[in-house]
Amino acid sequence: xxxxxxxxxxxxxxxxxxxxxxxxxxxxxxxxxxxxxxxxxxxxxxxxxxxxxxxxxxxxxxxxxxxxxxxxxxxxxxxxxxxxxxxxxxxxxxxxxxxxxxxxxxxxxxxxxxxxxxxxxxxxxxxxxxxxxxxxxxxxxxxxxxxxxxxxxxxxxxxxxxxxxxxxxxxxxxxxxxxxxxxxxxxxxxxxxxxxxxxxxxxxxxxxxxxxxxxxxxxxxxxxxxxxxxxxxxxxxxxxxxxxxxxxxxxxxxxxxxxxxxxxxxxxxxxxxxxxxxxxxxxxxxxxxxxxxxxxxxxxxxxxxxxxxxxxxxxxxxxxxxxxxxxxxxxxxxxxxxxxxxxxxxxxxxxxxxxxxxxxxxxxxxxxxxxxxxxxxxxxxxxxxxxxxxxxxxxxxxxxxxxxxxxxxxxxxxxxxxxxxxxxxxxxxxxxxxxxxxxxx
Amino acid sequence: xxxxxxxxxxxxxxxxxxxxxxxxxxxxxxxxxxxxxxxxxxxxxxxxxxxxxxxxxxxxxxxxxxxxxxxxxxxxxxxxxxxxxxxxxxxxxxxxxxxxxxxxxxxxxxxxxxxxxxxxxxxxxxxxxxxxxxxxxxxxxxxxxxxxxxxxxxxxxxxxxxxxxxxxxxxxxxxxxxxxxxxxxxxxxxxxxxxxxxxxxxxxxxxxxxxxxxxxxxxxxxxxxxxxxxxxxxxxxxxxxxxxxxxxxxxxxxxxxxxxxxx
Numbered sequence: 001x002x003x004x005x006x007x008x009x010x011x012x013x014x015x016x017x018x019x020x021x022x023x024x025x026x027x028x029x030x031x032x033x034x035x036x037x038x039x040x041x042x043x044x045x046x047x048x049x050x051x052x053x054x055x056x057x058x059x060x061x062x063x064x065x066x067x068x069x070x071x072x073x074x075x076x077x078x079x080x081x082x083x084x085x086x087x088x089x090x091x092x093x094x095x096x097x098x099x100x101x102x103x104x105x106x107x108x109x110x111x112x113x114x115x116x117x118x119x120x121x122x123x124x125x126x127x128x129x130x131x132x133x134x135x136x137x138x139x140x141x142x143x144x145x146x147x148x149x150x151x152x153x154x155x156x157x158x159x160x161x162x163x164x165x166x167x168x169x170x171x172x173x174x175x176x177x178x179x180x181x182x183x184x185x186x187x188x189x190x191x192x193x194x195x196x197x198x199x200x201x202x203x204x205x206x207x208x209x210x211x212x213x214x215x216x217x218x219x220x221x222x223x224x225x226x227x228x229x230x231x232x233x234x235x236x237x238x239x240x241x242x243x244x245x246x247x248x249x250x251x252x253x254x255x256x257x258x259x260x261x262x263x264x265x266x267x268x269x270x271x272x273x274x275x276x277x278x279x280x281x282x283x284x285x286x287x288x289x290x291x292x293x294x295x296x297x298x299x300x301x302x303x304x305x306x307x308x309x310x311x312x313x314x315x316x317x318x319x320x321x322x323x324x325x326x327x328x329x330x331x332x333x334x335x336x337x338x339x340x341x342x343x344x345x346x347x348x349x350x351x352x353x354x355x356x357x358x359x360x361x362x363x364x365x366x367x368x369x370x371x372x373x374x375x376x377x378x379x380x381x382x383x384x385x386x387x388x389x390x391x392x393x394x395x396x397x398x399x400x401x402x403x404x405x406x407x408x409x410x411x412x413x414x415x416x417x418x419x420x421x422x423x424x425x426x427x428x429x430x431x432x433x434x435x436x437x438x439x440x441x
Numbered sequence: 442x443x444x445x446x447x448x449x450x451x452x453x454x455x456x457x458x459x460x461x462x463x464x465x466x467x468x469x470x471x472x473x474x475x476x477x478x479x480x481x482x483x484x485x486x487x488x489x490x491x492x493x494x495x496x497x498x499x500x501x502x503x504x505x506x507x508x509x510x511x512x513x514x515x516x517x518x519x520x521x522x523x524x525x526x527x528x529x530x531x532x533x534x535x536x537x538x539x540x541x542x543x544x545x546x547x548x549x550x551x552x553x554x555x556x557x558x559x560x561x562x563x564x565x566x567x568x569x570x571x572x573x574x575x576x577x578x579x580x581x582x583x584x585x586x587x588x589x590x591x592x593x594x595x596x597x598x599x600x601x602x603x604x605x606x607x608x609x610x611x612x613x614x615x616x617x618x619x620x621x622x623x624x625x626x627x628x629x630x631x632x633x634x635x636x637x638x639x640x641x642x643x644x645x646x647x648x649x650x651x652x653x654x655x656x657x658x659x660x661x662x663x664x665x666x667x668x669x670x671x672x673x674x675x676x677x678x679x680x681x682x683x684x685x686x687x688x689x690x691x692x693x694x695x696x697x698x699x700x701x702x703x704x
Contacts, residue, residue: 252549252601256510325645326645327645376649377635380595383599401513402513412641415639426469431500433472434472435448435499437481440478
């Protein structure tokens, strides 16, 4: 019986981490449904970007209030993990405050966790107010209705509860230490929870132990649940922000990729010795599809982008089309891509590892043509994203599909393209008149 | 316009066995659009004044393919690119200057992958080096103390990080440069990029150029400066829409410098 709680703890831990591992595997399988792209170049620049943008939060602070609050929660999260290591070891070994022999260092550690915990509670409360009381515009866009809104709030509630449990646990512990309870060695410094301790005054040691143990258990089980909640939540960014900033675009923002499939076709057309009437070789591959109409046409980096999106809406807030009331929202492009990818993943799971056509696709099923054509390709969304997501690349790939596979450009654009083809200018002017300006008064 | 423009073509120079310092890529807007042609001429006046050896391709120039690429017609874009690259490589061109940020971006960033490797500069960057080398000088002039706000073209600013050259040129006019609430990295699009210039905008509350013009007007400018022929058109339309064309002028940086230099 003595080891019952240790055994129980190990089972809970293994179950929690096991489920998480299963979800990570699914996540990686889904991302790999995307087309392969080579992003093995410039490793030093990529590491630098990850350090600066993900670890250093350099783009978060562009908006100082949200940026500052986010840094508190972020630092709180990272530091609290040290405490989680102790909790896990204590749980397995049946010890209590295993790191206590660090003495002064331990005091400083526990003290700083406590201060961060209270700061996180303050930050999370302000975040909640921004979403639910002040109702900041970008959180109220149509794509945020339903689950995205609940998800955002749920994360805040969980963080609030976890921090409160942490402080309650410490408060009860502190009280037990004062009472000289067995097992509860005097260790740590409790700058915040010492003010909770008086609430426990007059309680017996056994009731206090019950409070402490309950808070301790709910805290660690809560953390394990939270870990598994990530897969279903926008909160995945706490993990994926790192690879995503690593694989982010390095070339100038204005540089759009030249399609290799098209280059091959153009070369063939320009080759005077090529036979235009030649029948394709028997073993020739099926010609590549131009552009993207579903998630499997996108690259794995674009799919990683979609899972990394935190739905913060900074992209949509800066988007000139969205600002002037058009349907396009870069955030929605990312959310749609993620939703469709999740759907495709579920389809594969349900059909023994093979995708069975469901008659749907990203284009029209999730993203409308009206949204795609409203984009001015100005890169404001790309600039605004705090974690190097590129919604514009998805918009462009889908436009390519519309134009090159479906010939479904708006009429005005078809006219423009016809002019370029015939006259070498988007307007119907004769190429021979190109120098007329030099002779005009 | 007092002096006649000297506009040599690559073909003429090539026939004479000469090679210019730089190719001036005029672009479709600069060649055909009545408003943009004025920018082209102003820039050529400055090139003439600074004795820059340059040439244009003239009838051998064709659209870079930017609007085709950005509307999704990668095929047409690459056909245009390959044709232009063939012409330019045949002339052995090394350096290109252009007054259009879209041509600038496409030739600088997207042509190298298709075999076109050139040093490409925007006309504001080029003019700045002419000032740095004292090939052009300015003293005072008609814009002294005037309130000028500068609209960052997306394809110059955010797309290629060119923010300072145009601003430095405005400062050379002894003018008062006032920034809009959205500027530099946060600059708002004029509404013409991504081939929007050539189609009707999607349904919304208002047009993007109106929103941007309102932002510009908040700075109470006498002049809205631009560095892109498309931005120029969009902002001019915006100012007209607000019936302020009598009070606010929309001018390209090259025009500002040329007017200040009384060319």
